[in-house]
Structure formats: structure tokens, C-alpha cells
Amino acid sequence: MSTLVVPEHREFRAGWLAESIPARFLAAARTHPERPALDGLTYAELARRAGRVAAAVRGARRVALLLDHGAQTIAAILGTLGAGAAYVPLDPRYPPVRLRRMAALADADVVLTSPGHLALAGELLEGCRVVDVTALAGESSGWVPVDPDSAAYILFTSGSTGEPKGVVQTHRGVLFQVAAHTNNLRIGPADRVSVLSSFSFDMAVTDTFSALLNGACVVPVDVRTAGLSELAMAAREITIYHSTPTVFRYLVDALADGERLPRMRAIVLGGEAVVGADLERFRRHFGDSCLFVNGYGATEISFAVQNHLTRADAALVPAGVVPIGRPLPGTRVTLEPAGPEGQIVIRSPYLAGYWCAPAADAVRFGTDPDGTRFYLTGDLGRLLPDGQIAYLGRLDRQVKIRGHRVELGEVEAALSVLPTVSKATVVARDEHLHAYVIAESAAGLRDALSDVLPEYMLPTSFTALSAFPLTPTGKVDTTALPTHQPITTALPTHQPATQASIPTHQPVTQASILTGLEEVIAAAWRAALDLPQVPRDQNFFDTGGHSLLMAKVQLHLETALGRRLPLTTLYTHPTVAALARHLSQEPAPSPTDPADRMTRRRQARRDRTTPP
Structure with a gap:
């Protein structure tokens, strides 16, 4: 087994679970005031910005966050928690109907937003106060003492009844996950931790606080708007990477042949099955000191089981689905009914619960005679001879x-x-x-x-x-x-x-209908969608596309055309013909040295962390 070299770090102490998230953040800010909390924003500056948010929402119980991915959301989360309220992330890209349902179910008191989303924020919940976070100024601070067992957030997941289902977690539950992440990956001030998931998902919670409570730098990247080229650039400086296997595959496949990411020392994947091909990608592009982590969990607990592999370990794993590993400290995982295969059941004092849904809570959660809570995941697992657990799929329609x-x-x-x-x-x-x-x-x-x-x-x-x-x-x-x-x-x-x-369709002859620029665009579509041909007037999303595949199209087109192409342009012109018309009318930027392009993109990332 390879020996992993890790930077200086501080063990996350068990006693800190009795504190709150803002208390631990302020301790980190006092210790590392001038270190970057995000690119272009120090811990001291983030603490001041969060303090202004806390003053603005003080007295609220639940605060909805209608903000884009980045520094504004992170400051809003910290400020909301610092005021003793729970935050409810609302992704501005969700349909307004769904956002209104989520805001109503959470019964939010305040909506924090930015100028671009003010109109939508005013429509979410009647009588709810709307605060523009970019308008907050001064040195006011609204930090208050917070009970670690009070609610930290409500995250909404898909619900079988047709309504979003809220999962509520406490400060103590979040800190338990931060402790496990910190101690397993040895996260310290020298690290740069990716936050790729929307803040509507628990993955972003663990990543953000594992960085900010340890003096590390948060690196938020929204793949849906930035694209794969931006992610690949950020990944060259990231040390702790966390995403779904799907995003990891797109990232690695966007790298040049033989390119390695030497700064990366931990890759954490979760949310989907990891397969042998993922380990091959890991071995091709990452160094001997990098750790590969296959994680398993749910919004109701976040990570519960992990499998840690070095490059040497990865070479020995058989082809197929990679085992999810063994339970993390503080959790107990069983298969029920007892046997080689059964439903995965998680026991832990740090389980979340459902928001205002006692029937759903009663179905999924229970309490043992000794007072330990358990969660019925609905997942099927198999116990392997070496004590690891293999994930076999769902038992229900999820x-x-x-x-x-x-x-x-x-x-x-x-x-x-x-x-x-x-x-x-x-x-x-x-x-x-x-x-x-x-x-x-x-x-x-x-x-x-x-x-x-x-x-x-x-x-x-x-x-x-x-x-x-x-x-x-x-x-x-x-x-x-x-x-x-x-x-x-x-x-x-x-x-x-x-x-x-079911209707059949006549094959489309590419050569007879496509112009030169259309053929370049169609080739990018065909590569991303894995289709032999694509119609010039068919919407990308009606042809099997989704946001990650659109990012792959962006990467293909940027390479083929030799120019920067924002994802928003592709979303606005989602057919081959429409995009070709747009690009033929829009002057291409003058050629720029690759080093200059990298400098410009880094500056753009810094600009996004600074309010107007």
C-alpha cells in the first residue's frame, strides 16, 4: 500500500460537537484572519460580511436563500446560522412553481437574494421579507449564541407524494460530518476544497464547512454555468475534490492525454455507484499520494460508509461496481433482515429528520430500545467476506x-x-x-x-x-x-x-442540411450525446441532453472554434441551427495567449466573490 503524504492539519475534536457552526467558524476566523476563505475573500472579510447578514435576519426562524453559487451564498449561510436561524437554500434555476412550494413548506420569514433575483424573491411567499445581500453595509454584527441541537438547515429532496420533502439537520449533526471529513482526509489550512454541488444538497454542506472550520479555502464552481473547462482549470489548484461520479468522469475525460493533477490529494465520490473504470481514470491522472474515496450516504445522514483506496489499492480492485466500504466512526450499519443481503439500515445519534412530515418520518425512522435512532435507507446491500458492503440498488421506486x-x-x-x-x-x-x-x-x-x-x-x-x-x-x-x-x-x-x-423517424442526412459551422456544432452534439446524427432544428434537451452533456458540448466547441463560449449562450440557442446563426453574427474574440486566458478567468472568479 502506498504511503500518503498529508499537510499539517488539526484534529477535529469531539468536544467541538457541543458548540455551533458559527462558533467554530469564528474560532477559525480569529486564528486565520488573513488566509483566503475563498479566492479574493479572507476569513476576516467573510466574517464581517456574514455578521452583516446575521444582523439583517436576527429574530427570524427560517431564512430562504435565493442566491447564485458562490461567496454570497456562503456568507448568507454563515450569517443565517449566526443569527440562530435555519437556512433553506432555493436554487434560482429551479422552476418558480417549485421554489414557491419549498418556501411555503419551510414557512420562511426572510428571503435573502441579490439584484438579479429580486423580482422572483418577491413572488415566493406572501408577507415574507426580502433582503438584498448586496445592499448590506457597515460594521453591524448580529451573532448570537446558538444551541448545537437547533436546526441548521432544511434541504428539500424529491418526494413520492408529488411534493418536495424537507430534511432538517442540526448544528451538531453537521459538525459530526465535518469531524469525520476533517479527520479522514486530514483537512488543514493549506487545502483548497471544491464545492461543486448546489447548496440545495448535503454534499455542499460537508464540503463548505470542512473547509471553513479548518482555515482552508473554499473553491465553489458551478459546472452548469462555468462549464468543464472552468472546472478543469480550478481542479489544477484543488487539493480536496468532491463530486458525483458523473461529474468526475466528465472532468477527467476533459483532461489532455497523460495530464495529471499533482496538487490533488483526495478525490471523494458519492451519490452514484463507482465502477472499475473510475479507478482507471484515477490511476491515469492522479499521483501516488492521492487518496480515492468511494462514499455512501443520504441526505438524512450525509456520509455513513466509505471505502478509502490508494493508487496501489485501486489496481487490485476487480472490475465492476466498487464496494462502498465500511461504516464511519459514530455510525452503525446493518443489513436487515440479517443475512448476506438486505436493506441497509443506519444507526447514529446524528441522523436528520423530516420537516413537518410525521408520516414520512415514521416510515423511514425509528428508535431502538436503547434509545438509538435508525434510518431505513431503502437501499439493498450485500456484506462481503472482508467486511465491506456492496451497494446493490434501490428497493423502492427512488x-x-x-x-x-x-x-x-x-x-x-x-x-x-x-x-x-x-x-x-x-x-x-x-x-x-x-x-x-x-x-x-x-x-x-x-x-x-x-x-x-x-x-x-x-x-x-x-x-x-x-x-x-x-x-x-x-x-x-x-x-x-x-x-x-x-x-x-x-x-x-x-x-x-x-x-x-410508436412513431418511426426518417434518418436525417447531415451533409444535405448542415452548413460548415452547423457541422462543427453537430459534431460536438454527436460526441456528447453519442448519437450518429442530430437534426439541425431539434432542441438539445429533447434529444437526450442534460446540463452536464451541454458542458461537454461547450468543451468540444471551445476546442474546435478556438474561442471562449459561455454555457449561457448554448442554453439560449439550444439547436444546431440557432447556435450557428448566433455565432455567425457574433464576432469572435481576438486570439489570446493561453496564459492570459487563465489569468483572465482567475480574475473573473475573484470578481464573482466581490459584491457590487
Whole structure:
């Protein structure tokens, strides 16, 4: 086994679990006032900015955060916690309908936002006070003593009833995760810790506080807007990297052949199954002193099980799905009913709970006779001979889509209320959702769903049927549903409306319809979508695309065109023809030395951490 070299660090003491998150942050800020908390923002400056937020929300119980990924959100989180309130992150990219539901379910007192989202913030919850964080100034500070067992946040996950489900965690529960992350990875002031996940997910919670409570630097990157080239640039300076396996694969595949990231000393993956090919990527691009961590957990506990591998260990792991490892200290994991395979059950005093949902709480949580709480994950596991646990999938209809937890029932419920849909069923295949509806046409369903569901919950395909195939017990026979077509149109009315009447499509001849610039764009689409051809007027997202694949298109086009191409441009012009028209009318920037481009992007990142 390789010997891992780690920088100087400080053990996260068990006694600190009796404190609060803001108390531990202020201690770090006093110890490291001039160290960068984020690029362009020191610990002292972040503490002052958070103090102004705390003063603005003091007296509130729950504070909604309608802010973009970055320094403003981090200051708002710290300030909200410092005022003794719980924060409720609302991703501005979610549909307004979903944001209003989440704000109402949380019963927020205040919405913290920025100028670009003021109008939306005012529509979220009637009577809720709206505060523009960029307008806060002065030296005021609203820090108050905080009970470690008080609520720190409410994060909303997909719910089987059709409504988002709130998970509430305490300061003590967050600090338990920070302690495990700190001590397992030896995080210290010299580290730069990535925060790639939206703050609506627990992954960002662990990453942010594992950095800020240890004097390290937080490196927030929103792949959805920055793209893979920006992530690859940031990764060259990151020491602790954490993402879903999907994002990790896109990052590594964007690197040049033989390129290594020598500063990276820990790669932590979670949210999806890790496979042998991921370990091969790790061995190709990272050094002997880098640690590979395959983690398993849930929003209700965050990490509970981990498998730590060096490059030497990775070479010995058989092909296939990589085991998730062994329980972390402070958690006990069993398989129930007892045996070689069973449901994964987690016991810990640091479990979260559901917000105002006693029925859901009673189904998933329980208490042993000795007072220990347990959580029924709904995941199936197998105990391996060496004591490790292998993840085998879900027991219910919950699925993981690019690391996001999705209840198929919530997507079905959103489809079923649309006026043109009589019934709906949704299945997951190859990490994609496919919707089947009883309706005259599937046209327009994706646009209608995008008004109420976030992007990761939108099906890749929509197929209209006149009836669903049924099992002998009267349930939808999902195995008999037709394989989806990559492009969906209305059912021809002259055909019998059966499962066999799925429309076929004439092949598109690229050479006959594409201009030179369109061919360059189409080639990027084909590479990202793994399709032999793409229509010039088909929306990218209706052809099986999603945000991470759009980032891959961006990377291909930047290389092919030799110019910077913001992701927002691709989202605004989501067809081959539309993007070609836009780019042909927009003058390309003058060629710039790669070193100058890197300097400019670093400056842009610093600018994003500074308020107007």
C-alpha cells in the first residue's frame, strides 16, 4: 500500500460537537484572519460580511436563500446560522412553481437574494421579507449564541407524494460530518476544497464547512454555468475534490492525454455507484499520494460508509461496481433482515429528520430500545467476506439521476396534472428517465414539466400511448413498455393507438442540411450525446441532453472554434441551427495567449466573490 503524504492539519475534536457552526467558524476566523476563505475573500472579510447578514435576519426562524453559487451564498449561510436561524437554500434555476412550494413548506420569514433575483424573491411567499445581500453595509454584527441541537438547515429532496420533502439537520449533526471529513482526509489550512454541488444538497454542506472550520479555502464552481473547462482549470489548484461520479468522469475525460493533477490529494465520490473504470481514470491522472474515496450516504445522514483506496489499492480492485466500504466512526450499519443481503439500515445519534412530515418520518425512522435512532435507507446491500458492503440498488421506486435522488412518483404526479395527460408512468433506464403518457400527443410535455420540476428530474423522452401494458395483477408492466425513441412526436391518428404504434423517424442526412459551422456544432452534439446524427432544428434537451452533456458540448466547441463560449449562450440557442446563426453574427474574440486566458478567468472568479 502506498504511503500518503498529508499537510499539517488539526484534529477535529469531539468536544467541538457541543458548540455551533458559527462558533467554530469564528474560532477559525480569529486564528486565520488573513488566509483566503475563498479566492479574493479572507476569513476576516467573510466574517464581517456574514455578521452583516446575521444582523439583517436576527429574530427570524427560517431564512430562504435565493442566491447564485458562490461567496454570497456562503456568507448568507454563515450569517443565517449566526443569527440562530435555519437556512433553506432555493436554487434560482429551479422552476418558480417549485421554489414557491419549498418556501411555503419551510414557512420562511426572510428571503435573502441579490439584484438579479429580486423580482422572483418577491413572488415566493406572501408577507415574507426580502433582503438584498448586496445592499448590506457597515460594521453591524448580529451573532448570537446558538444551541448545537437547533436546526441548521432544511434541504428539500424529491418526494413520492408529488411534493418536495424537507430534511432538517442540526448544528451538531453537521459538525459530526465535518469531524469525520476533517479527520479522514486530514483537512488543514493549506487545502483548497471544491464545492461543486448546489447548496440545495448535503454534499455542499460537508464540503463548505470542512473547509471553513479548518482555515482552508473554499473553491465553489458551478459546472452548469462555468462549464468543464472552468472546472478543469480550478481542479489544477484543488487539493480536496468532491463530486458525483458523473461529474468526475466528465472532468477527467476533459483532461489532455497523460495530464495529471499533482496538487490533488483526495478525490471523494458519492451519490452514484463507482465502477472499475473510475479507478482507471484515477490511476491515469492522479499521483501516488492521492487518496480515492468511494462514499455512501443520504441526505438524512450525509456520509455513513466509505471505502478509502490508494493508487496501489485501486489496481487490485476487480472490475465492476466498487464496494462502498465500511461504516464511519459514530455510525452503525446493518443489513436487515440479517443475512448476506438486505436493506441497509443506519444507526447514529446524528441522523436528520423530516420537516413537518410525521408520516414520512415514521416510515423511514425509528428508535431502538436503547434509545438509538435508525434510518431505513431503502437501499439493498450485500456484506462481503472482508467486511465491506456492496451497494446493490434501490428497493423502492427512488432512483439516482446523475447523483440526484429522484422519486419516480413525483415526476408522474407532475405529468398527471397536465391537462393533456390522462395517466403517466415513468421508468429509469441507463441513468435516464423515460416518460410514457396516455394522451393524444407527447408534444410540449417537456416544456410544461420544466415549469414545475428542476432539470435533473425531466425525462429524456416522452412517448404517447392509448393504454399501458398491464401485469396480471393490474399494475403497469414497465418491462413491456416500448423502447423510447430519441426524438418524440405526436402519434399518427390513423394508426391503432397501442404500444406498437410508436412513431418511426426518417434518418436525417447531415451533409444535405448542415452548413460548415452547423457541422462543427453537430459534431460536438454527436460526441456528447453519442448519437450518429442530430437534426439541425431539434432542441438539445429533447434529444437526450442534460446540463452536464451541454458542458461537454461547450468543451468540444471551445476546442474546435478556438474561442471562449459561455454555457449561457448554448442554453439560449439550444439547436444546431440557432447556435450557428448566433455565432455567425457574433464576432469572435481576438486570439489570446493561453496564459492570459487563465489569468483572465482567475480574475473573473475573484470578481464573482466581490459584491457590487
